[in-house]
Amino acid sequence: MAETILEVKNLTKNFGGLCAVSNVNMEIKEGELIGLIGPNGAGKTTLFNLLTGVYEPSSGLIELTKDNQQIQIGGLKPYKITGLGVARTFQNIRLFKTMTVLENVKVAMHKNIRYGTIAAILRLPIYYSEEKWVEEKACDLLKEVGLYGKRNEMATNLPYGEQRRLEIARALAIQPRILYLDEPAAGMNPQETTELTQLIHHVRDKYKLTVILIEHDMSLVMSICERIYVLNYGKLIASGTPEEIQKDPFVIKAYLGEEM
Numbered sequence: 001m002a003e004t005i006l007e008v009k010n011l012t013k014n015f016g017g018l019c020a021v022s023n024v025n026m027e028i029k030e031g032e033l034i035g036l037i038g039p040n041g042a043g044k045t046t047l048f049n050l051l052t053g054v055y056e057p058s059s060g061l062i063e064l065t066k067d068n069q070q071i072q073i074g075g076l077k078p079y080k081i082t083g084l085g086v087a088r089t090f091q092n093i094r095l096f097k098t099m100t101v102l103e104n105v106k107v108a109m110h111k112n113i114r115y116g117t118i119a120a121i122l123r124l125p126i127y128y129s130e131e132k133w134v135e136e137k138a139c140d141l142l143k144e145v146g147l148y149g150k151r152n153e154m155a156t157n158l159p160y161g162e163q164r165r166l167e168i169a170r171a172l173a174i175q176p177r178i179l180y181l182d183e184p185a186a187g188m189n190p191q192e193t194t195e196l197t198q199l200i201h202h203v204r205d206k207y208k209l210t211v212i213l214i215e216h217d218m219s220l221v222m223s224i225c226e227r228i229y230v231l232n233y234g235k236l237i238a239s240g241t242p243e244e245i246q247k248d249p250f251v252i253k254a255y256l257g258e259e260m
């Protein structure tokens with residue numbers, strides 16, 4: 001039985017009078033591929049923002065297990081949470097516009113380098129060996145997501161679907177244990193969505209990741225996710241396998257009028 005990697009306990013986020021996330025409880029096992037769904041405004045992105053340190057919880061706990069220890073990460077700064085092996089992509093793509101495809105991945109890898117400023121200024125041997133390592137790893141990741149051939153193009157010149165794949169490569173560059181994907185298929189055509197589905201499966205297995213994704217494309221969610229959590233008006237209204245979720249009366253009611 002896999003270990004619990006993330007536990008969310010009574011997590012709540014208020015914005016003034018609005019309760020965007022209300023008393024949410026979740027338990028995620030290492031290596032799971034989890035879907036987080038719900039109608040527009042249900043609180044999905046707010047929950048991601050709490051889990052990645054963008055927002056501080058109003059109350060409740062977020063426990064990350066690392067080296068058999070439970071670390072309380074609620075309210076930690078995003079870079080600290082990233083340092084614990086948590087990466088994410090965003091609903092609105094956030095690539096560095098003035099950088100090439102390769103540079104976008106390399107810049108994310110620089111948290112892993114071991115040389116200091118002096119070694120960089122003096123161009124010591126460790127600088128060159130580490131830079132070579134960064135370049136090789138970044139190229140490997142680009143091959144993984146099928147963008148190696150475009151490594152010298154400006155990131156913003158890529159078609160939309162490829163920009164989303166580049167975001168995934170950049171997230172993988174920090175060598176995460178948990179990967180959050182916020183609407184990874186948004187704006188993709190059916191062919192791109194199929195390729196993305198395969199890519200998510202592939203990187204989860206290859207890098208032994210725990211993946212949690214927000215997605216409105218129900219065919220993607222139902223085909224790829226092993227378990228699904230459903231939010232509505234900030235509250236968790238259901239959790240279970242895709243089959244259980246599709247039959248759940250609360251979920252059907254929340255989505256009434258929307259195709260599941």
Ligand SMILES: Nc1ncnc2c1ncn2[C@@H]1O[C@H](COP(=O)(O)OP(=O)(O)OP(=O)(O)O)[C@@H](O)[C@H]1O
Nearest residue numbers: 015018020038039040041042043044045046047091
């Ligand atoms: N920074 C903020 N300040 C005030 N209200 C916010 C803020 N962020 C989100 N909200 C509100 O919280 C609620 C949940 O929003 P959130 O973006 O988390 O929903 P969502 O499920 O991700 O929606 P969508 O599927 O449309 O992206 C909404 O009513 C939204 O207007």
